[in-house]
Amino acid sequence: xxxxxxxxxxxxxxxxxxxxxxxxxxxxxxxxxxxxxxxxxxxxxxxxxxxxxxxxxxxxxxxxxxxxxxxxxxxxxxxxxxxxxxxxxxxxxxxxxxxxxxxxxxxxxxxxxxxxxxxxxxxxxxxxxxxxxxxxxxxxxxxxxxxxxxxxxxxxxxxxxxxxxxxxxxxxxxxxxxxxxxxxxxxxxxxxxxxxxxxxxxxxxxxxxxxxxxxxxxxxxxxxxxxxxxxxxxxxxxxxxxxxxxxxxxxxxxxxxxxxxxxxxxxxxxxxxxxxxxxxxxxxxxxxxxxxxxxxxxxxxxxxxxxxxxxxxxxxxxxxxxxxxxxxxxxxxxxxxxxxxxxxxxxxxxxxxxxxxxxxxxxxxxxxxxxxxxxxxxxxxxxxxxxxxxxxxxxxxxxxxxxxxxxxxxxxxxxxxxxxxxxxx
Numbered sequence: 204x205x206x207x208x209x210x211x212x213x214x215x216x217x218x219x220x221x222x223x224x225x226x227x228x229x230x231x232x233x234x235x236x237x238x239x240x241x242x243x244x245x246x247x248x249x250x251x252x253x254x255x256x257x258x259x260x261x262x263x264x265x266x267x268x269x270x271x272x273x274x275x276x277x278x279x280x281x282x283x284x285x286x287x288x289x290x291x292x293x294x295x296x297x298x299x300x301x302x303x304x305x306x307x308x309x310x311x312x313x314x315x316x317x318x319x320x321x322x323x324x325x326x327x328x329x330x331x332x333x334x335x336x337x338x339x340x341x342x343x344x345x346x347x348x349x350x351x352x353x354x355x356x357x358x359x360x361x362x363x364x365x366x367x368x369x370x371x372x373x374x375x376x377x378x379x380x381x382x383x384x385x386x387x388x389x390x391x392x393x394x395x396x397x398x399x400x401x402x403x404x405x406x407x408x409x410x411x412x413x414x415x416x417x418x419x420x421x422x423x424x425x426x427x428x429x430x431x432x433x434x435x436x437x438x439x440x441x442x443x444x445x446x447x448x449x450x451x452x453x454x455x456x457x458x459x460x461x462x463x464x465x466x467x468x469x470x471x472x473x474x475x476x477x478x479x480x481x482x483x484x485x486x487x488x489x490x491x492x493x494x495x496x497x498x499x500x501x502x503x504x505x506x507x508x509x510x511x512x513x514x515x516x517x518x519x520x521x522x523x524x525x526x527x528x529x530x531x532x533x534x535x536x537x538x539x540x541x542x543x544x545x546x547x548x549x550x551x552x553x554x555x556x557x558x559x560x561x562x563x564x565x566x567x568x569x570x571x572x573x574x575x576x577x578x579x580x581x582x583x584x585x586x587x588x589x590x591x592x593x594x595x596x597x598x599x600x601x602x603x604x605x606x607x608x609x610x611x612x613x614x615x616x617x618x619x620x621x622x623x624x625x626x627x628x
Contacts (some may be wrong), residue, residue: 217585218611226398226583232523239506239620240265244345244352246508246517247281251349251536252387257300257315263324263519264353266444269342270294270304270587271351274315280537281353282317294340298412304339309384317341326607334612349378350508353483368444368597372604374504377512378460378535381494382487383476383535383544387515388547390531395565397572399507399520400617402528405564406509406516407451407503407609439604441588442595447505447616449609457499464489472496478541491542494535503609505616513546514554524572530561 215222215231224231247262248271259272261284266511268284270293284292286306293304293313303320312321315337325332342353345362347370352362363370377385395402405411441451456463464486468476472492479488497513509516515531534543534551554561575583588606595601602608 212621215381216614217582219589220582220584221614223575224578225379225400226572227523227579229523232398232520232622232624235617236265236520237627238616238623239617240520241434242265242354242356242359242620242623243506244354244359244362245506246350246504247350247353248351249385249387249515249531250279250346250351251384252298253279255300259294259301259304259315260298261294261296264342264355266302267355268292269353270339271353272315272317277318279344279346279351280312280316281344283342283344285340286311287337287339294393298317301349311337313339315403326537348373348468348564358514365446366448366504367446368599369446369448370506372444372500373510374499375459376498376502377496379494379513379533380462380535381491381538383538386534386536388534388543388550391550391561392525392527392529393561393565394557395523395568395572396524397526398523399491399518400613401568402516402518402526403503403506403566403613404585404607404610406511407417407449408607409439409451409453410506410605410607411442437603440601441604441606441608442597442601443599443608443612445597445599445612447503447613449498449503450603451503451609452500453604454499455495457496460493460498461490464493468492468556469496472545475541475545479539482539491535491539495542495546497549503613505613514550522603526601528561528565 215225245264247264247269248260252260252431253271253273256273256275259270262269262271268283270282272280272282272283273279284294286293286308288306288311289308291306291308293306303315305311310321310323311319314320319334319337322334342355342361343357344351344353346352347362347366366373375385379385439452440453441449443449452458468489472495475495476492479491483491499513502510504510507518514533515529517529517531519527519529521527532544532547552558556562585607588602588608589611592600592602592606592608
């Protein structure tokens with residue numbers, strides 16, 4: 204934990220900069236796991252990952268391992284993956300279906316809702332031992348538009364209140380099902396030797412795009428190159444949505460995928476459209492094709508989730524200088540196979556391990572962490588666009604597409620949560 208003489212948050216976060224210990228200090232990291240990941244709503248999964256009774260999926264809340272499960276009543280639970288006896292994990296399979304969880308050490312058995320159901324040789328315990336007191340630790344769980352959030356804080360505000368101004372953007376993001384429900388198709392996981400906040404900053408950072416992703420831009424056809432040259436236009440923006448959330452709008456014409464359906468189908472999607480016309484009318488073809496290309500914005504949900512163009516980007520803090528990233532491809536449940544296949548190819552083109560985006564991003568994230576070891580007295584600047592912003596419809600700051608408005612929004616929420624007094628027990 205932080206010592207009493209540790210710098211105050213005002214010394215770590217200013218309106219235009221953050222201090223180097225934000226990336227480097229292990230004690231600060233431990234406190235973040237308690238006051239942010241231990242108190243806030245944290246994205247843990249999507250309902251399509253646990254579709255049926257008995258389904259489960261492993262996830263994390265901060266550094267703590269959890270299990271998302273559906274019980275026999277089809278209710279969702281998020282449970283700490285730790286036996287209440289001697290702390291062994293009760294599940295090591297990433298995803299599947301089961302009727303129960305059992306500790307491999309001494310055989311304690313747990314129901315899908317976390318209740319302790321079986322204890323071998325109970326005669327070894329005195330009469331005060333009651334199984335109902337030793338179920339798996341449960342988190343509070345709520346969902347919004349198919350996304351599952353959990354919190355260790357049983358008094359946390361309602362999820363919809365926390366999401367606030369981000370809710371309309373989430374609903375727009377989910378339109379990329381093209382008329383079908385959203386489902387996860389697969390994911391690319393990797394770890395980067397960086398602090399988790401370096402990635403948190405990145406999702407609404409358009410300023411880096413033409414520099415870091417130059418090779419990606421060179422891999423595109425003329426139409427796509429023009430579309431992704433959003434820094435050359437005046438149409439985009441970054442907006443503070445409150446509670447640490449923000450949105451970066453790069454291609455406003457793609458914000459609502461149900462609009463502009465009469466626009467010409469891009470050349471790169473013509474073959475897909477021809478395939479779809481065998482089974483769908485032209486209006487549905489246009490809607491599906493438009494959805495396959497993804498939406499025109501990146502949405503940052505504090506503290507760990509990004510809804511980025513056509514995929515979820517989920518960060519998991521591992522240590523002060525290590526973060527796991529999950530890039531989760533999205534598709535159409537019950538939709539045309541050809542559309543889902545093309546979605547995967549587009550995902551691989553940018554997000555995949557051999558893609559043009561993720562490897563470049565990971566390299567610069569690592570170099571930020573490495574560079575922070577030099578000049579510990581130098582601040583990290585987040586001042587681009589400061590003083591040039593205008594109020595949005597929500598009365599919060601709105602800057603041009605290259606502004607660092609989203610970073611300032613996240614750090615304002617960071618400061619608010621780190622300064623929050625501990626609840627009186």
